Amino acid sequence: MVLRLALLGMGAVGRGIIQAALEKDLGLIITAVADSRSGCIDPNGLNLPELLDRKDKTGMCGDTGISAETIVKTAPYDILVEMTPTDARSGEPATSYIRDALQRGSHVVTSNKGPVALHYHELASLAKKNHLQFRFEATVAGAIPILQTLIHNLGGNEILSLYGVLNGTCNYILTRMAEEGLTYKQALDEARTLGYAEADPTYDVKGIDAAIKLVILANTVWKKNICLDDVDVTGIDLLTEEALRLAEQQDATIRLIGEIIPGDNIYRLCPRIIPKDHPLVVQGSLNAIIVRTDLAGDLLFVGKGAGSRETASAVIGDILSIRDIHAGGN
Numbered sequence: 001m002v003l004r005l006a007l008l009g010m011g012a013v014g015r016g017i018i019q020a021a022l023e024k025d026l027g028l029i030i031t032a033v034a035d036s037r038s039g040c041i042d043p044n045g046l047n048l049p050e051l052l053d054r055k056d057k058t059g060m061c062g063d064t065g066i067s068a069e070t071i072v073k074t075a076p077y078d079i080l081v082e083m084t085p086t087d088a089r090s091g092e093p094a095t096s097y098i099r100d101a102l103q104r105g106s107h108v109v110t111s112n113k114g115p116v117a118l119h120y121h122e123l124a125s126l127a128k129k130n131h132l133q134f135r136f137e138a139t140v141a142g143a144i145p146i147l148q149t150l151i152h153n154l155g156g157n158e159i160l161s162l163y164g165v166l167n168g169t170c171n172y173i174l175t176r177m178a179e180e181g182l183t184y185k186q187a188l189d190e191a192r193t194l195g196y197a198e199a200d201p202t203y204d205v206k207g208i209d210a211a212i213k214l215v216i217l218a219n220t221v222w223k224k225n226i227c228l229d230d231v232d233v234t235g236i237d238l239l240t241e242e243a244l245r246l247a248e249q250q251d252a253t254i255r256l257i258g259e260i261i262p263g264d265n266i267y268r269l270c271p272r273i274i275p276k277d278h279p280l281v282v283q284g285s286l287n288a289i290i291v292r293t294d295l296a297g298d299l300l301f302v303g304k305g306a307g308s309r310e311t312a313s314a315v316i317g318d319i320l321s322i323r324d325i326h327a328g329g330n
Contacts, residue, residue: 003323004045006032006075008068008097009083010061013111013138015052016312017081022048026316027323032075036084039066043076072097073104079319082110088203088212088228091118102126102134109318111138111311117215121225133322136220138314140213141166141287142305145317149301150221150291157293159221163259166213166269168285168305169197169204170236170256174271175283178244178253184237196285196306207235207256207269214258214267222262232268239271247273255280 005028007014014033021028029045035055040046040062055061072080080101084094091114098108098115102123110116115123116136127134137147150159165171169191176187188205191197203209211231218224236256247254253276258269274280279300282288287305292298304310 002027002029003079003319003326004029004031004077005079005081005319006030006034006071006077007081007083008034008071008094009085010035010055011083012308013083013311013315014081015055016308017315018048018052019309020312020316026320028319031077032071033061034066034068034071035061038062038064039068039071041066041071041075068093068097072100077106079107079109079322081315081319082108082112082115083315084112086112086114086203086212088114088117088208091115095119095123098123098134099126102130102132105130105132107133107135107322109133109135109138109315109322111136111315113139113209113212113216116220117212117228120216120219124220133325135318135321136216137318138311139216141289141301142168142303142307143310143313144287144289144301144303144305145314146289146291146301147217147220148317148321149299150217154293154296157295160263160292160294161259161261162217162221162289162291163257163280164289164301165255165280165282165287166210166258166289166305167204167207167256168287169201170207170210171282171287171305172196172285173205174236174239174244174254174256177239177241178248181241183241184239205235205237207233210256210258211269214260214269218260218262218267222260224262226267230267232270234270236271243271251276253281 032041038060094112095115116139172191173187176182211233252273254271257272280288289301
């Protein structure tokens with residue numbers, strides 16, 4: 001079965017999906033794409049090499065008269081793939097795009113944390129009412145299929161707690177400070193140069209990004225109804241080299257650890273001193289998560305938490321899951 005996709009967002013993840021569609025026979029046709037300034041629509045499928053070339057040369061994917069809203073409301077597609085920048089406080093305009101797509105009878109896959117953190121219950125209910133899929137694996141831990149595993153693959157288990165490294169930018173900075181003795185500013189500048197940190201790294205270094213992921217996990221896995229303000233958050237922006245040196249003297253290091261203990265209503269994120277041989281002491285931009293269950297025991301997940309191909313992998317996994325449901329007639 002061939003599925004038609006409309007992509008909103010042509011940043012690193014959007015390009016990763018387009019490249020995968022070119023490289024692999026996934027049974028997907030991309031009929032519409034929008035970036036922040038333009039859009040293009042072709043019911044028969046866009047010419048993807050031409051699309052990428054045009055974006056590289058002009059900075060735009062298409063016509064300035066075609067917006068993301070135009071595509072959501074009028075383009076032909078089976079799945080809306082929503083990948084616009086996250087707004088942690090309002091979730092807009094992405095939430096409206098997702099709502100409109102579900103209301104017109106299309107499935108939705110998103111990598112956008114804002115709508116899921118703020119409006120998960122509403123959007124999931126709307127999808128269920130319309131017999132549609134609303135999927136968002138890429139919102140937490142990049143290429144690690146943590147949501148699929150916790151929501152679908154651990155049936156019968158009570159998930160008692162979760163804790164781990166959920167932000168690759170912060171992990172990279174802490175790794176470089178500990179291993180090379182870099183100052184916080186030096187490590188941050190290096191992370192920017194390598195593309196791990198944005199020009200404005202506030203969401204990452206103050207812990208907001210990782211805290212949003214805790215909200216998504218709590219609300220989707222444990223069906224809580226918490227918001228960002230319910231998470232006790234301390235970032236790494238005030239961490240000193242002296243603190244890392246003190247940890248080193250204890251044969252330990254520091255990592256930014258997020259934690260959920262639902263039975264005690266604990267949702268927190270803070271730098272913690274942990275032994276160097278602890279499984280959560282991963283290097284560079286990796287993420288690592290430990291899940292504690294009553295039947296399966298402790299489960300460790302490690303993988304790349306960011307990157308165009310890695311995040312695209314999670315998005316494509318959701319798309320193909322929807323394809324398989326269609327193929328099965330469900």
